[in-house]
Each structure stands twice: as structure tokens, then as C-alpha cells.
Amino acid sequence: MFYIHCPYCGELREEEEFHPKGQAHLARPADPMACTDEEWGDYLFFRDNPRGIHHELWLHAVGCRKFFNITRHTVSYDILETYMMGEQPSFTAEHPQGNSPEAALRQAQVAQQAGVHA
Amino acid sequence: MQRYSGFGLVKHALSHHENWQRQWRNPTPKKQYDVIIVGGGGHGLATAYYLAKEFGVKNVAVIEKGWLGGGNTARNTTIVRSNYLWDEAAALYEHSMKLWEGLSQDINYNVMFSQRGVLNLGHTLQDMRDIQRRVNANRLNGIDGEVLDAKGVQALVPIMDCSKSARYPVLGASWQPRAGVARHDAVAWGFARAADAHGVDILQQTEVTGFKIRDGQIYGVHTNRGDIEAKTVGCVTAGNSGVMAGMAGIKLPLESHPLQALVSEPLKPVLDTVVMSNHVHGYISQSDKGDLVIGAGIDGYNGYGQRGSYPTVEHTLQAIVEMFPIFSRVRMNRQWGGIVDTCPDACPILSKTRVKGLYFNCGWGTGGFKATPGSGHVFAASLAKGEMHSIAAPFSIDRFHTGALVDEHGAAGVAH
Numbered sequence: 001m002f003y004i005h006c007p008y009c010g011e012l013r014e015e016e017e018f019h020p021k022g023q024a025h026l027a028r029p030a031d032p033m034a035c036t037d038e039e040w041g042d043y044l045f046f047r048d049n050p051r052g053i054h055h056e057l058w059l060h061a062v063g064c065r066k067f068f069n070i071t072r073h074t075v076s077y078d079i080l081e082t083y084m085m086g087e088q089p090s091f092t093a094e095h096p097q098g099n100s101p102e103a104a105l106r107q108a109q110v111a112q113q114a115g116v117h118a
Numbered sequence: 119m120q121r122y123s124g125f126g127l128v129k130h131a132l133s134h135h136e137n138w139q140r141q142w143r144n145p146t147p148k149k150q151y152d153v154i155i156v157g158g159g160g161h162g163l164a165t166a167y168y169l170a171k172e173f174g175v176k177n178v179a180v181i182e183k184g185w186l187g188g189g190n191t192a193r194n195t196t197i198v199r200s201n202y203l204w205d206e207a208a209a210l211y212e213h214s215m216k217l218w219e220g221l222s223q224d225i226n227y228n229v230m231f232s233q234r235g236v237l238n239l240g241h242t243l244q245d246m247r248d249i250q251r252r253v254n255a256n257r258l259n260g261i262d263g264e265v266l267d268a269k270g271v272q273a274l275v276p277i278m279d280c281s282k283s284a285r286y287p288v289l290g291a292s293w294q295p296r297a298g299v300a301r302h303d304a305v306a307w308g309f310a311r312a313a314d315a316h317g318v319d320i321l322q323q324t325e326v327t328g329f330k331i332r333d334g335q336i337y338g339v340h341t342n343r344g345d346i347e348a349k350t351v352g353c354v355t356a357g358n359s360g361v362m363a364g365m366a367g368i369k370l371p372l373e374s375h376p377l378q379a380l381v382s383e384p385l386k387p388v389l390d391t392v393v394m395s396n397h398v399h400g401y402i403s404q405s406d407k408g409d410l411v412i413g414a415g416i417d418g419y420n421g422y423g424q425r426g427s428y429p430t431v432e433h434t435l436q437a438i439v440e441m442f443p444i445f446s447r448v449r450m451n452r453q454w455g456g457i458v459d460t461c462p463d464a465c466p467i468l469s470k471t472r473v474k475g476l477y478f479n480c481g482w483g484t485g486g487f488k489a490t491p492g493s494g495h496v497f498a499a500s501l502a503k504g505e506m507h508s509i510a511a512p513f514s515i516d517r518f519h520t521g522a523l524v525d526e527h528g529a530a531g532v533a534h
Contacts, residue, residue: 001428016429020419022373041519045371045462049360051422074374075422 002077004058005109007084008066017062023047024055024069051075053093058082081106119315121226141307142314147321147346151179153501154339154348156326156362158182160191160302161479161486162354163309163320164494165501167225170316172495173502178318179348180310181341183325187306190356193424193456194487195379195401195413197392199236199297200261202529203252206512207465208259213509214492215261215296221491227308229300230406234391236297237271239441241286241397248528249292256294264293274391277444285440286398299392299403299411305490329366329476336366336475352477352501357422357457359480368471371518372459372481375416378426378434380453382445384408393441400437409451412438416458416484426455458483463523468497468510477501478515 002015029035054074059067071080071091080091090103120139155162158180169175200211222228240246256263267290272280280288328340338347355362357374385408394401400414414434417427439446461481468479479497496507517523
């Protein structure tokens with residue numbers, strides 16, 4: 001059971017309030033009509049599927065109903081951070097210890113997530 | 119290979135069953151093979167078996183990082199059926215069904231294939247329209263199927279709540295009598311034993327750590343037991359396929375999700391068929407040992423943890439108790455998760471890649487077990503001839519760029 005910190009509500013809530021919505025930071029091509037079949041297929045169907053740190057889009061479905069992002073480890077299931085739409089992740093595959101000034105703050109927010117292991 | 123038979127059983131009884139031959143060898147890797155199969159699950163072992171038996175390629179290695187059939191082959195709910203909607207998928211799963219029907223004889227190993235029928239329940243008018251469409255499509259493809267009304271369902275499964283007072287009343291079902299269940303471990307072991315008898319080297323606890331690629335042609339793999347060469351490599355690694363493809367610089371349209379199942383304590387025989395419901399979201403059968411085998415949907419998020427979340431288990435059991443109030447006090451014995459590689463159109467990928475000689479057989483998602491022999495057969499044919507078999511051809515990875523998807527979400531949906 002995940003215990004997730006919603007960055008908009010500022011509260012820790014149970015997993016059942018949320019829905020995972022797939023990979024985060026997918027940019028729709030600015031001019032879809034100008035895309036080749038290759039580019040459009042890649043945008044529609046091809047997703048990152050790492051064994052490790054993954055950035056995902058979640059919806060606080062029965063809370064504030066806002067979308068936000070989670071950085072999560074797909075093997076240990078540890079949640080490393082949650083952050084608002086439009087923000088960038090502090091924890092990435094290249095910088096698993098965090099690389100931005102917000103890293104410590106975000107980590108402190110989610111450090112309270114008892115029992116994040118499913 | 120010593121053949122198994124009733125006579126053999128009597129003969130070995132005289133020596134207190136102490137002299138049975140090992141089912142397969144434990145060879146040291148050779149430097150070179152004609153074909154390497156990465157992944158020693160059901161599909162990989164079936165591929166190796168058919169390569170050696172039907173296509174005359176005997177210099178084959180199966181490389182498995184753990185133990186045989188320790189992944190999804192051992193973690194599914196063992197349901198076998200072929201009532202898929204679209205011609206392409208129906209051809210693939212029906213090909214498999216026909217192989218299932220003679221499999222125990224073919225590999226001289228009792229896979230306990232039991233054609234006890236599968237019911238796919240309909241709870242809404244739209245469910246029933248979809249069921250009628252699918253059954254009609256099945257019949258046009260030569261696959262057995264019937265549409266039953268609620269009375270017909272109740273006659274088949276007396277313990278199910280088919281009353282009008284149910285929260286989601288059962289309106290009817292599709293019924294495939296030839297479908298059923300098989301023993302999953304026996305499938306992996308039987309294929310391994312039969313492949314080994316044809317000279318296939320099964321290398322367990324050997325992990326592929328990279329591919330050897332030169333000028334766009336594969337010529338071997340790196341493993342933790344040294345390099346092994348082969349000009350043809352088939353990758354059949356289910357949930358890990360994305361990671362394997364990454365090693366070859368290829369991206370696949372797959373996402374790996376945990377899929378859970380659970381079994382109850384053993385009960386007296388109470389349910390002699392397989393019941394699935396897309397609408398209340400669960401499926402159940404009873405094993406020969408007596409335990410209820412229960413499954414449902416994947417966890418929504420990506421994961422490689424081989425364990426699932428509690429809310430999913432809870433929803434699954436709610437669905438089962440909704441259909442079978444009689445099971446409300448059955449205690450669950452074990453629960454586990456497997457990592458399934460789901461594809462956007464709920465159909466597998468059987469494909470060449472842009473690396474010459476490197477093939478992928480993956481993306482079976484939540485429903486790969488039923489396809490084990492058929493998948494192995496057509497994939498073996500493709501590896502042996504260097505051209506995709508006509509049944510496998512529509513499942514090329516190119517379809518995600520051409521748009522020729524085979525959308526089986528309806529038939530694959532929940533009911534795996």
C-alpha cells in the first residue's frame with residue numbers, strides 16, 4: 001500500500017485515493033500533422049519502462065482531482081518525491097540522490113510515507 | 119530420454135523409485151550455438167522444443183537467469199482458451215489450442231490439460247451484444263462457442279449467484295467448451311525435458327548481460343558465464359523484455375506491470391469449470407488439488423517487484439464474493455505477483471528487429487500462458503526460416519507505426 005503525499009493538498013493520503021496515469025512529461029508534438037508515422041507512433045505507444053527510477057503521472061482522483069507527478073523506483077517501489085505539474089524532478093536515473101535545491105525538501109515531505117512498499 | 123508410461127512406473131516401483139533418470143541435463147555452455155533462446159519460461163522452452171523437433175535446428179541453447187518456469191509460467195492462473203475476436207489473434211490462439219489438445223502425448227509429459235470449458239459472463243446489455251459478436255466471430259473462424267442465457271449459466275454453475283437481486287445480475291455468458299486449464303509447472307518441465315531429449319542445452323542460472331552486435335547483425339550474447347555466440351537470438355523474456363531490448367538499443371511499446379493471483383485452502387470439488395467476468399472484474403477456477411485459483415487485473419502502475427498491492431487483492435475478492443457468495447468464508451492460502459509486459463493493443467509482439475538475427479517474442483501481457491505451445495511453434499518456425507511465420511506476421515512491431523493494430527482489449531480485457 002502506497003501512502004502518497006499530494007503536492008497540492010499537502011497531505012499524505014492512501015493509495016486508493018489516487019490513479020496512476022502512466023509516464024510523466026510526455027510532450028504532445030506541437031504540429032501533429034507534420035509528424036512522420038514513426039514520430040506519431042512513438043508519441044502514442046512507446047513509453048519508458050525502466051527497471052529503476054521512473055517519473056509518472058498520477059491523479060488525486062477522490063481528493064483534489066488534480067494531476068501531479070511522482071518519482072518512484074519500480075523495483076523497491078520507494079517513492080522518492082512528488083511534485084506539481086510543470087515542475088521538474090529532483091531525483092533522476094542520472095542523479096538518484098537528488099540534484100536540485102528542492103530535493104531535500106521534497107524528500108522530507110515523502111520521508112513520512114510509512115509502508116510505501118506494496 | 120526414458121519414456122514415461124504405466125509400465126515404467128511399475129518397473130521403477132521395483133527399485134523403490136530411486137533410479138529415475140534426471141529430467142534434463144545441466145550442461146556447461148558451449149562456445150557457439152545455431153540459435154540462442156533468452157528466457158527459460160514456457161514460451162522459450164516451447165520455442166526450443168519445436169526448433170529441435172520440427173525444424174531440425176538441434177544446436178540450441180536456452181539461457182535462463184533463474185530457474186526454469188520461475189517467472190510468469192509459475193505465476194499465472196493456468197487458463198487456456200482461444201475465443202478471441204479478431205482473425206489474426208483467433209488464428210494464433212486457436213493454433214495454440216490445437217497443440218494443447220495433443221500436447222501431453224507429444225512431449226510424453228502429463229500437463230493435466232483439462233477441457234472443462236470457460237464462461238465469460240455478461241452483466242449488461244452491452245456485454246451481451248459484445249459476447250454475441252465475439253461468439254459469431256469465433257464460429258466463423260472455426261472456434262467453438264455458444265451464447266448462454268442466465269438459466270444456461272446457472273445450469274452449468276449451480277453455486278453462482280445468477281439471481282436478479284445480485285448487484286450486477288448475470289444476463290448470460292459466452293461458453294467455450296474446449297477451453298480449460300493446464301498445470302503450469304508441468305508445461306515448463308515437460309517442454310524442458312522434451313527439448314533436452316532433442317539435444318537442446320538448457321543453461322540455468324546464466325544471465326544475459328548484453329548482446330554482441332556488429333554492423334547491425336547479432337553474433338552472440340554476453341553472460342555471467344562468459345560469451346556465447348549465435349547468429350540467431352530469440353528473446354522471450356516477458357516482463358523484462360523492455361530491459362533486454364534496451365541492451366540492444368531498441369525501444370518496445372511495452373509497460374511492465376505486476377499482476378496478482380491467489381489460491382485458497384483446498385476444498386472438496388465445488389466448481390468444475392472456469393468463470394470469468396470482465397464487468398465485476400475477476401476470474402476463478404478450482405485446481406485438481408482443490409484450491410480455488412483466483413485472479414483479476416493488473417496494478418495500474420509500472421513495477422518489477424513481483425508483488426502486488428492490497429487494494430487490487432481486495433477488489434478481486436469483492437468480485438469473487440459478488441459472483442459466489444458461497445465462497446465468502448473461504449480462507450486464502452497464498453498470494454503472489456508476476457510481471458506482465460502489456461502492449462497498447464493487448465496483443466503480443468512476435469517480430470524481427472532492426473538488429474539482424476535478433477527476434478523478440480513478448481508483449482503477451484496478462485494472457486500468455488494459453489498461447490505457450492502456439493507461440494513457441496510459430497516463433498520456432500520464424501527463427502528457423504528467417505522469415506516470420508504467416509500466423510506471427512501480423513504481430514510485427516511495425517504495427518505501432520503503420521497503425522495496423524489488433525485491438526483485443528475486448529477479449530483480453532480482464533479475462534486472461
